Amino acid sequence: MIVLKSHEEIELMAKAASVTAAMLEEIPNILMPGMTTLELDHWCEDYILRHGMKPAFKGYGGFPGTACISVNEEVVHGIPTKRRVLNEGDIVSVDLGTIYKGFYSDAARTYPVGKVSEEAQKLMDVAEGSFFEGLKFCKKGHRLGDVSHAIQTYVEANGFSVIRDYVGHGVGRELHEDPQIPNYGKANHGPQLVPGMVIAVEPMIAAGEYDVEVLSNGWTAVTLDRSWAAHYENTIVITEDEPRLLTKL
Numbered sequence: 001m002i003v004l005k006s007h008e009e010i011e012l013m014a015k016a017a018s019v020t021a022a023m024l025e026e027i028p029n030i031l032m033p034g035m036t037t038l039e040l041d042h043w044c045e046d047y048i049l050r051h052g053m054k055p056a057f058k059g060y061g062g063f064p065g066t067a068c069i070s071v072n073e074e075v076v077h078g079i080p081t082k083r084r085v086l087n088e089g090d091i092v093s094v095d096l097g098t099i100y101k102g103f104y105s106d107a108a109r110t111y112p113v114g115k116v117s118e119e120a121q122k123l124m125d126v127a128e129g130s131f132f133e134g135l136k137f138c139k140k141g142h143r144l145g146d147v148s149h150a151i152q153t154y155v156e157a158n159g160f161s162v163i164r165d166y167v168g169h170g171v172g173r174e175l176h177e178d179p180q181i182p183n184y185g186k187a188n189h190g191p192q193l194v195p196g197m198v199i200a201v202e203p204m205i206a207a208g209e210y211d212v213e214v215l216s217n218g219w220t221a222v223t224l225d226r227s228w229a230a231h232y233e234n235t236i237v238i239t240e241d242e243p244r245l246l247t248k249l
C-alpha cells in the first residue's frame with residue numbers, strides 16, 4: 001500500500017532531509033586518501049547528531065554504521081570499518097539518512113577519492129545523470145515504469161549496466177515503504193504517480209555486468225565480476241507540478 005503524505009508530514013521530511021542534503025555537500029571537503037571508512041562514518045554520525053537528528057540506518061536490521069559506505073566494486077550496504085582505508089583513485093558511495101520526529105530521509109552519492117580514472121568519473125557521472133533522467137518522469141500523470149525505463153535507457157546507452165537486486169522505494173514513517181522502484185523496466189507500466197507520494201529513487205550501476213553477491217559479513221553487496229559500481233539517490237516529493245528534491249541543496 002502506498003501511503004500518501006500530508007503537507008505537514010512532507011515539511012517534517014523536508015526538515016530531516018535538509019540535514020542529509022547539507023552533509024552530502026560537505027563530504028567532498030573532508031574526504032581524503034588515508035581516511036578509513038569508519039572515520040568517514042563517525043564524521044557523518046557526529047554531523048547528524050550535532051544537527052538534532054537521528055541516523056536512520058544505525059541499528060536498522062542490525063546495521064552497525066550510520067552510513068553504508070561502499071568502495072569501488074562494492075555496490076551498496078558496505079559496513080564502515082577501520083580496516084578499509086580509502087586510497088587515491090578509489091570511488092566511495094555514501095548512502096545514509098536521518099530521522100526527524102519519526103520521518104525519514106534517504107540519499108546517496110558516489111565521490112572520487114583524490115584523482116580518479118576517466119572511466120571511474122564517467123561511471124559516477126552516468127549514475128547521477130540517470131537519476132535526473134528518471135526525475136523527468138517523477139510527475140503526476142506518469143507511471144513508475146516511466147521512471148525505471150528512463151534510468152535504464154540512459155545507463156545502457158552509456159555502456160554500463162543497471163543493478164537488478166536493489167531498488168528504490170517509498171519513504172516516510174518507514175525507511176522502506178511501497179512502492180518498490182526498480183532502475184529498469186517498461187514505460188507505461190506500474191503505479192501512477194500522484195501528489196503526496198514521497199519516493200527514494202536510487203540508481204545503482206556497474207561498469208561490467210549487473211550480477212551481485214553479498215559478502216560473508218551478510219551486508220556488503222559487490223559485483224560478481226568485481227567491476228566498479230556507483231550509486232546516486234534522493235528523496236523526492238511528487239507534487240501537482242515539478243518534483244521536489246528534498247535531499248539536494
Ligand code: MG
Pocket residue numbers: 106107168169200202233
Ligand atoms: Mg534508499
